[in-house]
Amino acid sequence: MIAASRPRGEAAPSVPALEAMRQAATVTDSSSVPAARRRRSWSALLWVVPAFGMYGVFVLFPMLQSVQYSFYDWDGIGPATPAGLDNWKAIFTQPELLQAVVHAFVLVVFYTVLPVGLGLVAASFIRELRPGAFSTTARVVLFVPQVLPLVAAGIAWTWMYSSDGLVNQVLRAVGLDQYTRAWLGDLAFALPAVGVIGVWVMLGFCTVLLLAGIGKIDPALYEAARLEGAGRVGEFFAVTLPGLRRELVVCTTFTIIAALASFDVVQVATQGGPGYQTMVPGVQIYRLTFLQQHVGQASALAVFLAVVVLVVIWPIQRLGREK
Amino acid sequence: MRSLIHYRRNLRATGVAAVAALLLAACAPGGTSEAGPVPSKPASTSIGSEPVPLKLLVTSGVDVPFYTALGKLFHAKHGNVTVKVENQDYATLTTTIARTLAGDNVPDLVRVPQLGNLTKDHLLLSLDPYVEAYGWNAWPQSQFASTRVGPDGTQRGTGSLYAAGAGFGLTGVYYNKALAQRIGMTRPPATVAEFEQLLAKAKDAGLQPIMTNGKDGGSVYPLQNLMISYAGDAQAVQDWNYTKPGASIDNAATVKGATTLQRWGRAGYLPADANDIDQTRAPAEFIKGNGVFFPSGNWQAPNLDKTAPGQFGFFLFPPDVAGGPSYAMTAAANLGIPAKSQNADVAAAFLDFVQTDQQARQETVTLGGLVPAGPTDAPAPTTPEGSAVAATVNAFQKLLKSNGLVGFMADATASIHVNSLVPQTQLLLAGKTTPEAFAAKVQSDYERDLGR
Incomplete structure (x- = not known):
């Protein structure tokens, strides 16, 4: 009953508190006595408290703190002075x-568009392989x-x-020296x-x-498509693609966040250079915080980045929810 | 469904309450603004006889065996002091030092990569009482200039002393003796123009004239040297490094220096992939024979001598006019005493010891690859004749007397190196910016960093 009322694919809770609340809500829905409902609802709230407490202390509070810092000029140690909107103006x-x-948005092409596209192709091919050594x-x-x-x-x-790395060696081997x-x-x-490193990862x-x-996906659907005379391509668009809507949303969401919030690869491979060609917000925030000790400016950029990520992710999530 | 709405309402109320509580409690983040420096404890040169553990926090790598050796020498002299060396890699130490010193478990001496806000936030002890007590004020003072900080907490080169070190880094130009002979170099170039002729000869001979690590700032060294050579003296650059009010490098010497470097890049005197070569690869390439010249620092010398004894020479970057003064960039391997250290007196004794003790000074050259400064009459460390190390030590002694030591432009502000000098020099070499735009941009970034 409970399981049936929960949409498929949301079984794994991303946020424990919300999941607990959703469960509590479903349970009370099935109750018919108003007084009992009230009592149960309060006891349910009690179950939420520990998770919500942790969430509040370790997620919400730091987030609000970042917002607060973004309006100050602060080196992380000494006294802070109010900076008004200066830190926010600087971003623009x-x-x-x-x-x-x-x-960061250019990286979305490499972290999201290419891997999801190529992933679909690869997954479709691997599906057709017989389970065995090669497929594994x-x-x-x-x-x-x-x-x-x-x-x-x-x-x-x-x-x-x-210059002497594998990529150039391969190019030279096939005569593409120039x-x-x-x-x-x-x-x-x-x-x-x-x-390309992002694509690879x-x-x-x-x-x-x-x-x-x-x-x-129900194999019967593939069978039906075959009987209707669909080829590989037709099968892909008629069965595979619609059946993967939720997975595609997860893939896209995850990889877009990885692209917009990228840090490690850039920090290690280029440090933002040459010039400013590979500078991304993640590396900027790190430098502003730890090197320049401009915690306020770093917080403003971090909050801005978080908002940008949410704005980009939100429509994708909506898309996934539609019937 | 009603209960869900009910929960939502509860949640919203909780959220509003949480935000309200935060806003009510929201005072400005950070510490209080106590005015003035940390009151100096009465300084003493006495180490006592009680057992003292002296905790050093240094950077990983060559520093660890170096300071461990210095610690053993100190322990041999003062048996009650046990030196314990801890380490963090350079980048980590740079980013965590403020937090570490603000915490409860502080070291007694810490390698200070950059002073930054450490003095403004009262995290380091002023060494002034010890300068007095140990008589450091009778030594050549240029060695302490870079770690003096003015009362505003920003301007360096003046004010109280906050760090001192066992030895100094020093830049110049290494050359491959065999390749230099091939292009007919009989003595180090006397002028920039003469140096450029040698570069052209090397190019004509099919050699790579200069090896440099443009990826992480190696090409900034020759640029700074060119700027100083064309200016004829280092005053403008030194004022700039110490963030003296009104300091500017947006001038003719910078434009001329940038023009020359860009010309060298275009002519192929620098590697075509200079912007992709980092500080690990550049010396390796140079040792392999890829490069007649390698502008870098004395920290390379021990390794060059070890790999190929006697095959690499070192000269100071030439002046613009023959016979003009020579300059080199220098930075001390600075140690500071955290304000919260319990053993400040012993820490200061250690600092004095490493600068004056003969054996300690020898280890500074041998293990640290650095040149000790100290008092004028200090014992000179011995170096193998004809070695790159010997050349750097001699050059340093010469410059210490001629006042030819200049700080790195990279140290002017916390981010000028990674955010301006490195990317702008890369753009310069790639032909994506002009020398004039380069000078203006670095200057405007600098002023923004300083809030001017």
Whole structure:
């Protein structure tokens, strides 16, 4: 009864407090005595308190604190002085800060669009493979980047991208000498090069998640599509794609957040350079906080980034909920 | 469904209450604004006889065996003091030092990468009483300039002393002796123009004239040297480094220096992928023979000598006019005494010891790769003849007397290096900015950093 009233795919609670409340709500719905309902509802609230307390202390409070800091000029240690809207104005007037946000959106193409697209293709192919050594190997190979720490991935790719690295060796081997370059040191190619690292990391995650989603699609649907004479492509658009709506929403949401809030790969591979070509808000916030000790400015940029992420994520979530 | 709405209402009420509580309690974040410096404790040069654990926090890597050795020497002299060396990597220490010193478990001596707000926030002890007690004021004073901080807590080069160190870094130009011979270099270039001719000869001979790590700021060294050479003296740059009011590098010397560096980049005197070479790869490439010249610092010298003894030389960056003064960038490996240290007197004794003791000064060169300064009559450390280390030590002694030591522009403000100098130099080498725009941009970033 409870399970049936809960929409599919929300079984894994992202926020414990909300899930507890949702459950409590469902339970009381089934009760018919108003007095009992009232008593139960209060006791249910009691169950929420510990989770909500933790959530409040470790998530809500720091968030509100960041908002508060963003209106101060503070070095993190000494006295703070009110700064009004200066920190917020700087985001829109300092070209380097706004440019970093733009770069984050360029990374969305590499962290989200390409991995989700390629992930769909890969998952569709792997689905058709008979379960066996090859299919397992394919999954493992695609998923391994997800297991590696991003810092390690960044270092490994830095070597591959260097003048004598693997990428240039391959180009030379196939006679494309004129295209070799120090990829991460090239003003035009540094950001796409960082983006490709993102593709490599995110592709495995998307493929595995989408494969799991495909596994849940009723095989009868595929059979029906075949009987109706649908080819591979038709089958993909008629059955696979609609069946993966929720998984696609999760993939897109997760990877967009990873793109907009990226830090590790950039910090390790390019430190924002050459010039300002790969600077992203994550690295800016880190530098502002720990190097420049401008906690107020860093907080303003962090809150701004969080709002940008929410604004981008929100319509995607809506899309996932529609019937 | 009604109960859900009911819950939502409750939740909203709780939320409003939480925000209200926060706003009510919201005073400005951070500490209180106590005025004035930390009252100096009565300084004493006595170490006593009670057992004292002296805790050092230094940077990871070569610093650990170096300070451990210094600690052993100190323990040998003062048996009741046991030196314990802890370490954090440079980047971590830079980002956590303020928190560490504000906490309860502070070290007695800490490697200070940058003074930043440490003095303004009263986290470091003023060493003035010890300067007096140990007679450091009779030593050449240029060695202490970079760690003096004025009463405003920002301007350096004047005011109270907050850190001192065992030894100094020093920049110049390394050269590969064999390759230099091949291009007919018989003596270090006397002028910038002569240096440029050598670069052209190297290029013609099919060699890589200069190796540099443009990815993390190695190309800023020759640029700063060019600026000083063209200016004829280091005053403007030094004022700028110490954030003296009105200091500016948006001037003709900077534009000329940037023009020269850009020209060198275009002519292929710098590696085509300079912006992708970091500080690990550059010395490795230079050792391999990729590069006749390598503008860098004395911290490279021990490794160069170890890998290929006697094969690498070192000279100071040439002046613009023959016979003009030479300059080099320098920075001390500074140690400060945290304001909360329980053993400040012993810590100060250790600082005096590492600058004056003969064995300690020898270890500073041998293990630390740094040049000790100290008093004028201090024992000079011995170095193998013809080694790169010997060349750097000699150059330092010469500059200490001629007042030719200048701080790194990178240390002017906390972020000028990563946010301005490095990216702007990269853009300069890539031809994406002009020398004039370069000078103006670095200056405006600097002024913004300082809130001017």
